[in-house]
Amino acid sequence: MTPDEIKIVRRAYAKQITAAVQVVDERVETAFAEVPREDFLGPGPWPIFRMRKAYVPTPTIDPVYLYTDDIVGIIPERHINNGQPSLHAILLSQAAPQAGDHIVHVGAGAGYYSAIMANLVAASGKVTAIEFDPELAARAKANLAPYRNVSVVQGDGSSVAFDAADVIYVNAGATRPADIWLDRLNDGGRLVLPLTTDLGFTSSNWSNMHRRGAVFLVTRRGDEFYARWISPVAIFPCEGMRDAESEKSLAAAFESGEQKRVTRLYRTDEVPAEQCWVRGPGWCLAYA
Numbered sequence: 001m002t003p004d005e006i007k008i009v010r011r012a013y014a015k016q017i018t019a020a021v022q023v024v025d026e027r028v029e030t031a032f033a034e035v036p037r038e039d040f041l042g043p044g045p046w047p048i049f050r051m052r053k054a055y056v057p058t059p060t061i062d063p064v065y066l067y068t069d070d071i072v073g074i075i076p077e078r079h080i081n082n083g084q085p086s087l088h089a090i091l092l093s094q095a096a097p098q099a100g101d102h103i104v105h106v107g108a109g110a111g112y113y114s115a116i117m118a119n120l121v122a123a124s125g126k127v128t129a130i131e132f133d134p135e136l137a138a139r140a141k142a143n144l145a146p147y148r149n150v151s152v153v154q155g156d157g158s159s160v161a162f163d164a165a166d167v168i169y170v171n172a173g174a175t176r177p178a179d180i181w182l183d184r185l186n187d188g189g190r191l192v193l194p195l196t197t198d199l200g201f202t203s204s205n206w207s208n209m210h211r212r213g214a215v216f217l218v219t220r221r222g223d224e225f226y227a228r229w230i231s232p233v234a235i236f237p238c239e240g241m242r243d244a245e246s247e248k249s250l251a252a253a254f255e256s257g258e259q260k261r262v263t264r265l266y267r268t269d270e271v272p273a274e275q276c277w278v279r280g281p282g283w284c285l286a287y288a
Helices: 003-020 026-034 084-093 113-121 134-143 179-183 204-210 244-256
Strands: 047-050 054-057 073-076 080-082 103-107 124-131 150-152 164-169 187-194 215-222 223-230 264-265 276-280 283-286
Touching: 003 026, 003 084, 026 084, 026 113, 073 134, 073 276, 084 113, 084 164, 084 187, 084 215, 084 223, 103 113, 113 124, 113 134, 113 150, 113 164, 134 150, 150 223, 244 276
Parallel strands: 103 124, 103 164, 124 150, 164 187
Antiparallel strands: 047 054, 047 073, 073 080, 187 215, 215 223, 223 264, 264 283, 276 283
């Protein structure tokens, strides 16, 4: 396949994945169309994730096979993947990064979605890509070298220092928000926050995903944090941001099925229980 042909395929892929989740955002579509996925996934054939945690290799090394709405293994033996494009399309659309913004990408993996973020914030913005796994951080640093507005940091995204951000995009399942994510969010900034139970990644029953994980969009207004549900999710656990007490509360909250009613995040556990969807030590997601 010629470079011009793969550009056509990539443009069609971008249209398909945004249409799949009803994202009408030309900037998001363009970012997916312009970033070559094959540049971030190593040499082919590539392992495509299928249900029940099985991977099926692409028939050849033709990158056309990467331009589907599929999850691709980046360390398949550990079930670490390049996530589903349509999910990231809707999350990026909801986070609404603008030219000049600073995005902190927690759990950058091999860097593909960091590159898409770099496109969205343009040369006037910047992306701080944080990856816990040293092997992946090294791969991301190499892959993102052409993107001059991206810096890669190896470390724990729940504690490593970073500049104040307009968007903090967490790409792993936590049981609670990290203090630094809320502290370093600019006024008007948005936090993309996946919360998952311990079964949010290990279970093979995908039909019940909505009872094990959810992504919330948290928006800061002064000292207040507004929150709303975006999507169910199954995602790799977030190192450093999982504690047993919050996980237990989350598991019970998902059984209630009321996550779509959430409107606020409070940095206290003193909100009455009947007003909370989930309440953990020092925080809660509430209905009002």
